[in-house]
Amino acid sequence: MLKKIPVAELALGMYIHKICRRWTNDPFWIGLVEVMLDDVEVLKRIQQSGTREVWIETGKSRVVTPQPSAASTAPSASDDTTPASLEKEVLRARVICGRARDAVMSMFTEARMGRAMDVGNVQLLVEEISNSILRHPHALISLSRLKTSDEYTYMHSVAVCALMVALAKRMGMPDDQVREAGVAGLMHDVGKMMIAPAVLNKPGRLTRDEFEIMKAHPELGVKILMDTQPVAASVIDVCLHHHEKVDGSGYPHGLKGDQISIFARMGAVCDVYDAITSDRPYKKGWGVAHSIREMASWKGHFDEVVFQSFVKTVGIYPIGTLVRLESGRLGVVVEQGQASLLKPKVKVFMSARTGKTFAAQVIDLTCPSDPDGILRIEKPTDWGLEEVDTLWAGSPA
Structure with a gap:
């Protein structure tokens, strides 16, 4: 460590x-x-x-x-792993996300210019991200999802790093493997720097030829990483195989089942989750809970054991999910329940019956004194809500 x-x-x-x-x-x-x-x-x-x-x-x-x-004797802020509230850790996570984004942007720019990347700070960044997750397991993961479309490529790498670290911890991996998983997440998409911006950032559906160009990014990434030392074999493996599927229909090698390493199977889940929940140049991101349900329906795409661990990592109702409660109140999930994935903490702020807002209040669905439950997931656009995430993250990230 x-x-x-x-x-x-x-x-x-x-x-x-x-x-x-x-x-x-x-x-x-x-x-x-x-x-x-x-x-x-x-x-x-x-x-x-x-x-x-x-x-x-x-x-x-x-x-x-x-x-x-x-x-x-006093630990520095970056090394402190004392448990913190979501509100407090979000403030730290903003700083970490910004620093990590800038570092990834610098490294990827070096790769685009044909120079060997300086990865001297990668381990330190992963350590900071890991410590943030120890202080609060959802703050940085949820915050890194709130990216603008023009910084997607860089912040996507930061988000996948955080998800890989959290998932590795959930799966009980030792510290050295948790770090490797984080580094792999940070570097998994470096090959996209060699894709023409017109294809990479196209605000519409790719043609067949353009998709073939995009599919080359894992192998292009390996070439970059091979010129960057030292890089662990597991990091190179995730870069090359995070688009493989357990049924063999993925790319670039059509691997299936156990032919895909555990790290690459983890990378596949984390990569897709952040991709579909983020705003892209060509589409609006899906809701986090809706994304989990959609991913669960894609038979043959993900390793089932890894995916189940991932759901436990982010929650059935991840932070930021807009839900309607049995009581008729509308609220946003702000904390995962310790005893049950089905009973998170929810910040209620609107009547689903009248559409009128009221003073926001956080309720714990595990609390017997205020019995309530989630009736269903709601779409913010159906209620004319544009900034639901500000209810848990403060001002827009």
């Missing part, structure tokens, strides 16, 4: 993942990437350099918890 620590806590026997400082061509700093710290003179130079923080990999370190100074 990666952990950021103050340089004052750095000690011999720690495995350095990355030094937090600007890039330099100095061989001393270039050599301090993924190495065991065994030399006291190296330790002194780091401490005297003015560098404030360093990332270590705890699983490879012989020493993890040296005696810290009193000034360095």
Whole structure:
């Protein structure tokens, strides 16, 4: 597991993942990437350099918890994994999403220009995203869905990264595999940078020839990743095979069933979910709950066990779902129920009978003192509602 620590806590026997400082061509700093710290003179130079923080990999370190100074015992905001409310974590998640979007945009631009990508910050971004999910499992996932169509390609990668991390955690994967899943999500669509913008951003249905061009993006992505080191084999695999289907009807190789790796099967679900729930240049995104139901009906598309785990990850009624309750109230899901996927917390704000709004109130459907239940999912457009997501996310993302 990666952990950021103050340089004052750095000690011999720690495995350095990355030094937090600007890039330099100095061989001393270039050599301090993924190495065991065994030399006291190296330790002194780091401490005297003015560098404030360093990332270590705890699983490879012989020493993890040296005696810290009193000034360095408080964790930084990015490392804090203390559970937080949705409202509080959404504020942090906005910052993380913005930073991740900019990093992906920079890396993908390098790929488009034919240069090897600088992926030095990818692990750190995945760690931040993972920590956000630990603080609140739905804040960043839900927020990353609220993207504009012109930033779709970049924010889609951030969203799939978050979904992959959350799904890997749900499936009980060890920390190193959770990180790999996140990196795979972040890099899975890099090949789209080599697709002509006229095809990639076409505001209409692709022709057969254009779709064939689009279908080349997994293999184009592999070529880019092969020139970018180090990249794990699982990351390359997800890039190449996230459009495969368990019935063999996918591309590029028509793999089926267990021929598709577990990471690629996870990538397929996460990729499709974010794609169909997001606004695109050529279509409006589907509602989140409607998307889950549609995906469940696509027999032969997804691995059933992975998909079931995914539903438990995002919920049967994901955050942002507009629902009508048995009491006749209309509301938006703002929190998943701890005891039941069918009983989330809902912020009610309108009478479905009269169409009149009232002061918003959050109700817990598991609470016996206010018995109620979800009658059905509603479409915001049917009620003239354009900004339902502001009820849980605040101002538009």
